[in-house]
Amino acid sequence: MSTIAKALKLLELFSETRPQLGLSDAQRLTGRDKATVHRHLVALEAAGFLEQDADSRAYRLGPALTRLAGMRARTVPEVEMIRAETDRLSRAAGELVHISRLHGFDLVDVYHAEHHDHPVRVSFDAYGLPPLLATSSGMAYLAFSSRHLLDMAVADQRTWVPGGQPPDPDSLRGDLAAIAQRGYARNRDSLRLGVSSVAIPLFDAAGRAVATCSIAYPTSRGGKQVEARLARLLMQSGAALSAAIGGTVPADLHAIWTPSHERAAS
Amino acid sequence: MSTIAKALKLLELFSETRPQLGLSDAQRLTGRDKATVHRHLVALEAAGFLEQDADSRAYRLGPALTRLAGMRARTVPEVEMIRAETDRLSRAAGELVHISRLHGFDLVDVYHAEHHDHPVRVSFDAYGLPPLLATSSGMAYLAFSSRHLLDMAVADQRTWVPGGQPPDPDSLRGDLAAIAQRGYARNRDSLRLGVSSVAIPLFDAAGRAVATCSIAYPTSRGGKQVEARLARLLMQSGAALSAAIGGTVPADLHAIWTPSHERAAS
């Protein structure tokens, strides 16, 4: 492993539950020699990627990160930022992955990736603009938005499931609560026969849902187990996808997405 | 120079005018061997600090920066973030450096640093809350805020220079325009006899002025040349101070703060 990789790995040690760490902490967590870790920390600090508390001598994430992240936000278009993670996710899932943004009550395609080797695939129309209440993306979005938005959506006939009953706000609220608890929304044949999907919301810097990511797959691919696998992949990418557009996942949802044993490991 | 430092220096090559660069670009800009630069780029990419465009093979700043900057914003308190840069500036200037935030029309102390070896020093009272229109900090703030705010400030008697004439909005507007053009505000004996200061605003992520940084020094220290030196130091720190709180300096002001030859060098 390159020295650079070792040093940068040190930055990954920081988290909400471990906002700063001393030399010995870093040494223990990495298993490397103290002198090595120390020189890495010093190098990172010299470059502004860490800063050291004058009193406690503990290290914390430095201002260079903020500066460079700002630079990235200004120079890299949003689509480019999520592209890499979306491609990765599509490759891992072997299915169609779709990033949508909400404009009014319409889901519009931001980017999609389709890396798979299944002979059977979901076909789709990027300009299809399916109704909000009929898609897993729309439901994922609503589940993490204000109640107010749901009421407005229900009042707007264009969001309804085409050809279906008028939506019942109470039962919808129950569905959304279930989604919020589960961490993702799902859809099985309800919009188009033979097409299933799972979806999660993407959040901005203020923690508001602003977009969605969904994986669509032929229902024929399988049942609960297929859904569970895709949902797991989706939720594992959730934090990175929001981070890519400069956002952060609310803590409670993050806890659902990241099983405790994974969080302990990081 | 450590390998880590060399690699991290690569990240500094990116700017608004140079949002992405190829292997050869990076090689030229650093003067290092192509193979070396390439392995550094690959290492940074593997850690997510860079990402490579699939088509052009050019590198741009990666998502790990956004993620870590978000982590920093969530875990490091604002005061801590500006402390390091403020201390540095105070040491370089050899004078009292003051970070203030505006609450209503009051400037309140966020942090101050006083690293100097002059026998004569400016004494100050952190709870003094000097009136907005009487301080370089206040004027620096207003010069980069909306006109509307000035009108409200002028209407509020508490912002006036104590014991002075009621402020004249037109002449004030002229003063503020001069500050905006110069890049910093200055004050010479107008609030307290024998005390001078220079000040600049700090900006948030949306580019709004939200705080100020000032250097106060005894007027007896000297005239234009002392002011020019301190102002230059102040403006050099401007970008880092705003970046420390997660903000960015508006492009036009950034151009004033950073002489063209310095920008070309970076």
Added chain:
DNA sequence: GTCCACAGGTTCACTATATGAACCAATAAA
């Protein structure tokens, strides 16, 4: 006070790791 444990940090012989000249392959203009 003394002792102990742990903290952050430094030294220096040793060797693993980074380096760079020369190389390949692809593309685009001349």
Added chain:
DNA sequence: TTTATTGGTTCATATAGTGAACCTGTGGAC
């Protein structure tokens, strides 16, 4: 076709990174 780019790779060389042992300061425990 030739030439000049580009991005990327190889491998002998030596530089830069490593880690056991060391120093120093601090905060208990007794």
